[in-house]
Amino acid sequence: MxxxxxxxxxxxxxxxxxxxxxxxxxxxxxxxxxxxxxxxxxxxxxxxxxQQQANQVCVWITADAFGVPHVYFNNASNLPVYGVTVRCRVPWHQIGELPGIVHTELGTLGPTEKPIALYKVEQDLLKTAKDQLIKEEAVDHYRFKEGSELANWQCDTWGQLVERDVSIGVAFLDASNLAWSRHMDGTLTDHRKLGQAQEALLPIALRRTSISPT
Known part of the structure; x- marks a missing residue:
């Protein structure tokens, strides 16, 4: 076939x-x-x-030549941000409602031509160790009291300790009412609500972590 x-x-x-x-x-x-x-x-x-506006909002910590710590905020946009909340991870401050965390609410902050110091945050950080520090004359320079717990953290000044071991983050609402968090590693994340942005700056693991001097 x-x-x-x-x-x-x-x-x-x-x-x-x-x-x-x-x-x-x-x-x-x-x-x-x-x-x-x-x-x-x-x-x-x-x-x-x-995230155009949120990209231009940040906070950071640095110490000056006198060993004084400063917390700086910058909003390089041309609009204010609202509900600004700064949270600092402070490893030696293991007491209170948020162990290891200093929480400072700042409200509305407008645009900044140059970075501004957040004195309220600086004072809140100082409260975590004020009974262990001695203020030097003439400048806001602090040294550790002899025998204090912080003297074991191997830093010469309060500013050096804060700059080295304190991590910082900020949560806020932009001009469009969108919630954002700038995390302690610099990462920017959007959220549905400001409360969620604030909580994002406080991982559960950090709440239960006790850190010793290195």
Whole structure:
């Protein structure tokens, strides 16, 4: 029995149809990739627009030449931020409702032409060790009392200790009422509510961690 292989025109037509199907599949795949890229690109633009102001808000700690610690805030946008809350991780302060954490609420803070010092946060940090410090004359320089617990932390001044071992984060609402947290490692995260942004600055693990001098 012979097998009907078809005519040459039939083969040509079949190959052409198969080629057309492959081309169509390739075009559809390319179109899908292009659409996915456009959607991703649009989402990136939307995210960038959403966090444009939040990107320009930050806090940090540094010590000056006299060993005095300073907490700085900068809002480089042209609009205020609201409900500003700063939380500092203070490893030697293991008492109170939030062990290891100093919580300072600052309310509304406007745009800053240059970084400003957050004196309230600095004072709240000072309260965690004031009974263990002696103030030097003329400047706000503090040295540790002999035999105090903080004297074991291997730092010459209060400012050096704060700069080295205190981590800081800030939560706030932007001008569009979106909640943000700038974490202790600098990461920026959006949240549904300000309370959630504040809590994000206080991981559960830190609440139960007691840290000893190194």
């Amino acid at each position: 012979s097998v009907a292989w078809g005519t040459v025109p039939d083969w040509i037509a079949g190959v052409s149809t198969f080629g057309a199907l492959c081309a169509a599949a390739g075009a559809a795949k390319a179109a899908y990739k292009q659409l996915t890229y456009l959607r991703s690109d649009e989402q990136r633009r939307v995210n960038a627009d959403r």
